Amino acid sequence: MTTRRLVLTRSAAVIGAASSGLLLPQLVQAQSNKVRVGFMLPYTGTFAQLGVAIENGFRMALNEQGGKLGGREVEFFKVDDESNPAKGIENAQRLVQRDRVDVLVGTVHSGVQMGIHRVARDTGVLSLIPNAGVHAATRALCAPNVFRTSFTNSQPTLALGKAMVERGHKKAVWITWNYAAGEEAYEGFEQSYTAAGGTIVKKLGLPFPNVEFQALLTEIAALKPDAVACFFAGGGAAKFLRDFHAAGLHKTIQLYGSGFLTEGVLEAAGEAANGVLTTMHYSDSLDTPRNKKFRLEYAKAFKMQPDVYAVQGYDTGLLLVQGANKVKGDLSNKKDLYAALEGAVIDSPRGKWTMSKAHNPVQDIYLRKVDNKENKVIGIAQKAVADPATGCKMA
Incomplete structure (x- = not known):
């Protein structure tokens, strides 16, 4: 827990400095050897619990790797998307342009997701969707740098x-x-x-x-x-x-x-x-060793029971871990990174699933x-x- 608090504290300090316009060049340079992961999730309002569950699950997957991605330390940045589609583009741009994240993880609300999606397509940042089921993201507006780990609405x-x-x-x-x-x-x-x-x-x-x-x-x-x-x-x-x-x-x-x-x-x-x-695609009562182990470890780590959103966050972390390990932490190697994500087999609490050519789970x-x-x-x-x-x- 000490390590987790330290990471959160450091992230908060960096975010605070950035929002104050005080992100000094030497601080950026000191952080440059770390993978920068941005969470754009709901932390207030109706969907707040969902955002927390997704982040918890994601962190759990990385913690199983010693908190690293492809051997590199990780720095986290967070933006509350407020489930407000009107702020979707602005908030996503904050993470990509201000915080220069390598990976953007979000979100729950499909309307907000379309704002993230526009920024992802415009900038090429790796975008991982841990919930929003909006069809367009993996249909007509699909993109090589956008991967979903949850479901489509249909x-x-x-x-x-x-x-x-x-x-x-x-x-x-x-x-x-x-x-x-x-x-x-x-x-x-x-x-x-x-x-x-x-x-x-x-x-x-x-x-x-x-x-x-x-x-x-x-x-x-x-x-x-x-x-x-x-x-x-x-x-x-x-x-x-x-x-x-x-x-x-x-x-x-x-x-x-x-x-x-x-x-x-x-x-x-x-x-x-x-x-x-x-x-x-999931049930708390799924009677498999994989699900039982996940539920026990999650409850130990976060003092609460996981739900489908925690599983989707966890699987998002598992997917990124596979990709990052394949390119030895060099997320700028996009060709090999995307190939690894496309070919991933995720051993999930929901059951094993694979990634479709459109970057959506093929799942039971x-x-x-x-x-x-x-x-x-x-x-x-x-x-x-x-x-x-x-x-x-x-x-």
């Missing part, structure tokens, strides 16, 4: 349709917020469900972040589908689960969702979440069922799910 739902039809649920209603993440999740669901022989009776939506579900639940009751599939997350997901249950729909209609429906909200949802089925998606406030894995919904990478042409 990846969990690409595995959902077949699981639903196999359980006899052939007529479904889809419901989500009318915003980009919801639309992208629907893309995966529509493709997988219709391909498996299912029929989408109706697609319902409401403005983000509206949580007045009653009128739509009444419409669902009248439609009498076999199942409802959805994309909601956070507090809105907990409210939807409670309202769906309170309306009595759970008695006759099976509820499914992208895994974010039940991720981190089971306490708030209570018994209303019981029996809900979701597809996701699990089918999970909520039982007593736990997302329990009941099988693999689909193995080696890859995003279609529509429109990606690497320069």
Whole structure:
């Protein structure tokens, strides 16, 4: 812990000096032999816990290497992105131009991610995405220096349709917020469900972040589908689960969702979440030696339990470690570095995964069922799910 505090203190001192315009030439020179890693994550507001979990996981992966990347010491720089898309470009430029980071790690919010993405494409800085699932980053706007370690918004739902039809649920209603993440999740669901022989009776939506579900639940009751599939997350997901249950729909209609429906909200949802089925690339309850070891070590290091965001941060660190080791710490050797990242096999707590040509994980998606406030894995919904990478042409 002493070493970690020292690193944080030194980072804070450098950041403080830089923001005051006092970053002296000799200080820059003294730091030049270190790999400069910039975190652009939410540290305040709704997504603050997610940002902390991602950073914790990333640091844990590096700590397993003695805190080094390819044998080089690491200097950390941090910017709170505030989950504010309007500040995305400005904040990313601070890390790249002011702090001269070699690697930019971020972020959670897809709108903010697009700001980072623009700076990454303009400057060529290595950009590692530990969460945001926005399609464009690894589709039409894919880039050689941008790698994602999490998911695309449609990846969990690409595995959902077949699981639903196999359980006899052939007529479904889809419901989500009318915003980009919801639309992208629907893309995966529509493709997988219709391909498996299912029929989408109706697609319902409401403005983000509206949580007045009653009128739509009444419409669902009248439609009498076999199942409802959805994309909601956070507090809105907990409210939807409670309202769906309170309306009595759970008695006759099976509820499914992208895994974010039940991720981190089971306490708030209570018994209303019981029996809900979701597809996701990770589960706390994944019964493997690799996951158990990770969860134990994370809990020891940070005095809290890890979640999917911690795993994604950890895997981001594992990916960078592989690349840096391959080029012996010379991150300026971009050709060999990118080749190493593209060819990486990540031995993750979620299960081993590889990197697609568009720089997105090819990974197993699990089918999970909520039982007593736990997302329990009941099988693999689909193995080696890859995003279609529509429109990606690497320069």
